[in-house]
Amino acid sequence: MKRNWLVTLLCSVLMMIGLIPMQIVEAAPPKIGTNAVGAALIDVESGRILYSQQGDVPMRIASLTKIMTAIVAIENGNLDDKVKVSKTAFGKEGSSIYLKLGEEMTLHNMLYGLMLRSGNDAATAIAEHVGGSVDGFIYMMNEKAKMLGMEHSNFNNPSGLDENGGNQSSSNDMAKLTAYALKNPTFQEIVSTKIKKVPNPNESWDYTWLNKNKMLGMFDGADGVKTGYTKLAKRCLVSSATRNGQQLAVVTLNDPNDWADHARLLEYGFEYYPLQKLVLKGDAVPGQTWVVGRTVSYPLAEGESTKITKKVAVVNPDSTAYRLGDRGVLQLYMNDRLISTTPLFEPGSTRLNQQDQSVFQFSEPYQGTWVSRYGLLLRMLLQELFSVSGAG
Template identity: 65%
Template sequence: MKSLVTALTAFVLLFSSGLSAGHVFAAPAKLYTNAKGAALIDVESGRILYSARGNERMRIASLTKIMTAIVTIEHGNLSEAVKTSRRAAGKEGSSIYLKLGEEMSLHNMLYGLMLRSGNDAATAIAEHVGGTEEGFVFLMNQKAEELGLDQTHFMNPHGLDHDEHYSSPNDMARLTAYALRNPTFREIVKTKVKSAPNPNEAWDYKWYNKNKMLSMYEGADGVKTGYTKLAFRCLVSSATRDGQQLAAVTLNDGDDWNDHRKMLDWGFAHYPLETVIKKGQKLTTVAARTAFRYPLAQGEKSRLTAKLVRRPAQDVRYTLGDAGVINISLDGKLIGSIPVKALAAAPSNTSAKPDPDRSSSEPEDIEIGSSSDSWINAVRAVFGVLFGRKEAA
């Protein structure tokens, strides 16, 4: 009787602690901004965590230069010297004050582009990398199509207003997440101050980053400011905390610095990046070749499912260690895939064996665990005591 009372007490305490720990799942607190459109993305996974009018086409001003920079990095030789044309030197708007015929390395010009938002730098870069400004814009739109940015179209490399030049908050978030995976881009946009040789004066150029978030927000590491009379204030910022990087986008926002702090705080608080599968983790008769991490709100981890899609044993790739993939879904929607390798022998606690005749189109459900597993297992143990049933070790 005493053990029964003890078990019942334990169950009540366990149940109440389980509820307080979040096993009654609640949606994250509402987030509001002053922006016409906004989006927040987890950079590693590409998951959009927040979106307000996220797929609506809007003017993006100098946020355009995010695409200009990544296209330049991918297509250009950064050590080459760029010569400033008359068209570039005379470009209106924000400038790094390049003079006609002035030469500067493509790499340094990218700093002038991203830190000071130089429209003259954007034009000079475009003409150098694309042959003409129009040729470079073709590359920009080609990249947008490659990335699936369906609400995006460019007419120039700098972002001066044009009715056919636009993007959406979600597209800008996805573009930023892509660009931030490039180490050169990442290094440029987190730089607060940059010096570069000045062939026209006795002193070097010294460019201070216009992005105040780099000094205002803990962990801030990018990305770009923007403004025109029609687009109004636009901002993309990024920050990294505890190994997780988020990027926030606001378009037409009169209080963007405060809104970005609020958005980033909200994302880090409600969608921490969690390791769903570890590299080398054994799952039935296979092991994960890479880790899989994903930002998950409270309660979402228990709603993950995974299916193993094996390669047939006679497939030469299977013999080389490529046993197939694990497809991971949240609420039935695919969120990622990781490759797996076959184990030398099946684990002793399973009788599963690779079937030489198995088709790769026959996925198998596998257990990847959830944040509530330990709680559920503890409840089962209490019931085992209550009703005289022993759980398997």
């Protein structure tokens, strides 16, 4: 017994003076839970899902549907177009912005009514205008879901009502969609708005819409996204917040205590998964004469930085891409899983000034999708095709 104590004491002294290296113990983030049936926490820039609770289980999503409705309309419609309210849209059941039959409003303004007040009349009018019909728009919604790798989602209407079987998605899928949508400046501006005044052609006073999302007023840095409720779906919520240049989003499905759960999950993400720069634009690449084209950031828990590895994929010198200035691609891995890429250029290349947009990063939301598995490969194949055919 005495000998064991002396050995322990000796080892402690030797570690203190550096003769025996101290073992670094990684402090894993503490466990956290919610009152939700399904939940997810995602880092918006990287797309990394930081927490998931039954994340791939399809559930009813109520008016969270309108996140998809909004981004499809923004990407496919003209925001200055006048949207006319049809008989189908007029008097639509559930939450409403009380549009009149035949009333016209710009698509941009109607999107505020859709997202701030969850107007089902606005959802129907937008769908008919952008998709040509509600069915046409539903097709566009489901195609967008496929493109984003939302493998556990199906949309049957643009509002989130339980009609036609309602809409289903998983918390992980909704996190993917939200991270994608928040990168659109128009979407981000709309969902972060607390109050909006819009011209009212029927009265002498303007429409005044207060955002139903209480997180905007109760959480520091909150900047979105959408509430939802039906009798079958129960309380659903997507929220987002930005601190120190990092934006996180939370999804909860069927959660009776959603406001509190969202605040706790957002605080958890900011504290235990801060966004860290893995490489900086202009950094030299060891063993090469090239420099990094774009800064890449990624959320990492304590100790995870040691799990990051880097590989260089060299561009074919005979390709069009090489003639345009590309020299290679720096691939970033964590635990042997590709999480991001950034192009490589010669120092002083004019291409460096064209690389200011955020680099697409590969994370959990896109694993197994066309985007993550084949996007880079397709780009390289197209570059080679153009090189052979003489284009460029």
